[in-house]
Amino acid sequence: MFYDLPPLSPVEDDIENLLKHPFVPDIYSKFFVPKLVEKPQDPILEALKLASTNKSQWARKGKARVTISQDAPEEIHIPRNPPLADIWTAATRERGPESQVLSWDDLRPSYKPTLSTGFLSEQDDLVFAAARQIVQTRVQIPGTEVVYVTQAELLAAFRMTVLGTSSLFHVWDAKQERFVQNGAKEGKAVCLLIDGKDEVASNSVISRFLSIGTLMRRLEILSNSLRKRPPTEGPSVYAFAHALSVIRAYLLNALSRLQSPTILKPITSSSLTQVWVEHALYEEILVAISDLYGRGIDVSPRDYADLDTTAIPLLDRIYSHLNQHIERQSPRIILALFAFTLTITSQGYLQQVSRSVAYGGDPIRKTSRVVGEKPDPYAIKVNEETASTAESDEFPDFFPSELVDVLPPARKSLSLLRAAQPDHPLLKSSPNHPPITWYWTEAQIQSAWTYQIYPSTNIQIQPGGDSSERYKPEILDFQVFDQEPGSHLTTSVVQSSTALVLEEFIATFPNGLPSITPTLPHLTSLILSRLVHHASSLSNALLSLLLQSTGTLNIRAHLELLRSYFLLTSQSFKSHKLDFDEKPTNVLVAQKKTQAFEHGPWAVGLSTPLLHRESWPPADSELTYLLRTVIVDSLEKGDFLGRGKAVPKVLEEAEYRLGFATRPNTELWNDPFVMEAMDFLLMDYKPPPPIDELITSDEMSKYSRIFAFLLRLTRIEHAVQVLYRMTRDIQNPLFPTLNASRKRLHHFRFISHQLVSSLSRYISDTVVAGNFDPFLERLSIKAPALLHDGRPSGFADVFEVARDHSAMLDDILAACLLRSSQKKTREILHVTLKHILEFTIVMGELYRGRIKENEAALRMDELYHAVRSQMRKLVQTLKSQVDRIGSSSYEIRSIPDNRIRQPVGGYEAMHYFLVRLDVSDWWADSRTSNL
Incomplete structure (x- = not known):
């Protein structure tokens, strides 16, 4: 590219003039910035000198003084138009009032500028580019081709690029997913230079338009790929693809409208800058959107983030x-x-x-779908x-x-x-x-x-009265066919x-x-x-x-039924339950009818009808009938706590929802003389829907564990009562000749009764009533509004009822020592009750005359000392657990009448059990060891 510039004066003429002098000076640089003198500066004096110098500068004719160095001659006369300096040396002609600026980029006096300014950078683009090319020659990089373009050519190409379409200078590279230089061969780059701008400025201008076009094209590729996602990802991905497509269409329209005025206007030196500024907002928009799905301009396709759609x-x-x-x-x-x-x-x-x-x-x-139609x-x-x-x-x-x-x-x-x-x-x-x-x-x-x-x-x-009048209730849903097509869709859809x-x-x-x-x-x-x-x-x-609800959906009535039967709070059921024997004469009558237990010991505490078979546990139709009779008789005499309107409805269905079941025979309960003899018996309850979603199998399992424990305890309780009946005849004592053994019998009978009755009353009065009754009170319609601690007593939903019900059962299990963390304490109590049951069986054998008096006395002494030892361990273990819980957990608090009382809790309730047991420390008193 050539420009019309005046020829430069030959350099050889200057060299000949210098050689004519007798002394040839050193060659110095033609421009020199003198070193500052190390002396205090006086701004006022320096300003006056500078003003004087500027004032006299215009009077200088034909020569210029240039400081070479401190050792150089004072003056060197340089021709008025020196080589290579006629473009850049400050002009000496008068400029008049239009411009008094002298700068390094001022052209020679013969150049007539198109503008009144003296800055070269504000002249015509071609003039500025030519001057810049001479003074600051671009470094030629091997393998790089330089292409010079005008603003008009570039703007015409960018109108296509920003819309995501290839143009004369840039084409789309599908592998890199970006626009690249058109015509660039492999291993060779192309550099676009805009008239009047260097490489840095050109790249800065071009990069914005390339970014917009690249991000628009990537947006299109993403929206198309999202539509091909599998249907298993759900409809949200298709809605997202649709939103991106609408945004892209909007941006295309906006960019097209933005370029329309530019096409009609003539191209000036500021046209490119104006267009570049107008596209700044759209670049910011596309950068923000591309950050959403991780496909920014600096991210290559292999580094795209995996978008979870x-x-x-x-x-x-x-x-x-x-x-x-x-x-x-x-x-x-x-x-x-x-x-x-x-x-x-x-x-x-x-x-x-x-x-x-x-x-x-x-x-x-x-x-x-219609029958025969292919599925979609x-x-x-x-x-x-x-x-x-x-x-x-x-x-x-x-x-x-x-x-x-x-x-x-x-x-x-x-x-x-x-x-x-x-x-x-x-x-x-x-x-x-x-x-x-x-x-x-x-x-x-x-x-x-x-x-x-x-x-x-x-x-x-x-939704309206007209449809209900035209349609019968059974076909009212067909009213949708009278609506206008698409009326069910929202405006946005x-x-x-x-x-x-x-x-x-x-x-x-x-x-x-x-x-x-x-x-x-x-x-x-x-x-x-x-x-x-x-x-x-x-x-x-x-x-x-x-x-x-006044029907069978009243959850409080179902919980009352479960409490009455599984927790043995119903006196009618407890009195009929399996007819636990309390009369030893019944056993003597039963022994005449049986062959299997004729020569065996007496299973004290079990029902007489259950002992007339040759095997244990009994499993026949007679047992089924007996168990069914127990439930029916107790339901007829039901003594529910609430007895509201819903209770009779629940009782009507309880006869077939509540029942007993038996487990398969195992070695754990095949012996009627052990505590686990009744474990073969299960009680089950089938609540109606939707109550069965709240009283689940997990809750029923907890009820079954409590029922099995109470069944064991009830058997031992009845055995102790039978022991009292065996020893109430003062005229015929069990130990007629052994006075010391007779005293020990009465003492052992008393402490056994005290332990069993304390445990039974603790469970019924403290554990069950202290936890279950406050919970049922919260379910009442007329329940107080506040709990004992001031919190609202109501429930947020039925599932909170179920959670609190399950937590309440957990507290009962803990209070009964039935949690897995209480295994050690539970085993101590189990062994203690086992010894008491064996004591009643030994006394039953003595009562029937099946063993001798001295043999019974020796076995009774062994069991007595074993119970004393176990009681000592039990009390120590309970005290340690109560001390770990702390005394504040079982403090008796004064609660207003308008609040629901505080439940006794689970682990906290063991304090009450310890108080019932620890009355005289008889197991630690040496005076009672020889009774």
């Missing part, structure tokens, strides 16, 4: 980026684009979450995945905690409410349920805020297929959130408040139904 992670990602831009106060259009993406992508998920709790319709089920696997998979995603207990991180806490129980309450009362109003769709969706304008937020403060409680089952919706969305998007929701989390809580209110209402509806 399932509903919850995808929504969390969009929400997090939107919140970050709100906190950074990014431009309004960027906030609007992210808000639009969140609105479109979350619409399906929010709808399914709402429908999972019957808000706006029932959850999506499998697609039904796509639709089925989408629906199944949507339903499973929406009904899981995992939620996006931006869901408020109150919604996360209420949704899982609300979903369970919904299924139970359907089973309990299918026609409940909350199970019907209502026009008062607007869809849960995002809104951003201040008017919408104010409206939602008003609803949150004054929520509507009027639930209309039918109908219009979201065009970029016009996005333009309207951006136009109405506010500059900031209103003061009532200053942050995005506040706005999120407000938007989801309707769903929180509905889910809470659903849980409360089921709770009210199960607490106030």
